[in-house]
Amino acid sequence: MLLGGAARAQTGGGLYLVDFGHLKTEAAIRHFAYQYKGRQPELFTIDHLNSLRAAFELDTWREGWSRYLHEFGKLYSTFLVPYMVAAKSPVRRKLTNDALERLRAINRGMRAYHQTDFKDLATFFRLGGLRSPKLH
Numbered sequence: 068m069l070l071g072g073a074a075r076a077q078t079g080g081g082l083y084l085v086d087f088g089h090l091k092t093e094a095a096i097r098h099f100a101y102q103y104k105g106r107q108p109e110l111f112t113i114d115h116l117n118s119l120r121a122a123f124e125l126d127t128w129r130e131g132w133s134r135y136l137h138e139f140g141k142l143y144s145t146f147l148v149p150y151m152v153a154a155k156s157p158v159r160r161k162l163t164n165d166a167l168e169r170l171r172a173i174n175r176g177m178r179a180y181h182q183t184d185f186k187d188l189a190t191f192f193r194l195g196g197l198r199s200p201k202l203h
Contacts, residue, residue: 087122088149146194
């Protein structure tokens with residue numbers, strides 16, 4: 068990680084990391100893993116299930132972050148249920164209107180149920196403290 072820090076300091080880059088958080092019950096894990104069972108290949112569902120089962124618990128994320136990576140930014144999780152965890156470095160520059168419009172166009176190009184999922188995920192991250200114009 069020292070190399071990553073040195074590279075960040077030299078280039079002005081940022082850190083953005085998003086991963087699953089470990090859910091407390093097998094029922095919750097199965098719910099999220101199988102929510103799109105009829106819309107995707109079975110292999111994707113099984114991979115999602117295994118990824119959710121292998122995810123770190125939020126306390127493990129927090130401990131590792133505070134011990135090793137806190138200098139790179141802040142750690143967030145979705146509100147109430149730690150379904151997702153995100154690490155984000157401080158804002159380096161304002162997002163341009165052109166970039167925001169391109170992100171909105173990508174969102175509009177997604178299927179309706181993915182747009183709903185993204186909106187819900189963004190809401191739960193905002194309620195968990197993550198502020199970003201890219202999440203609106």
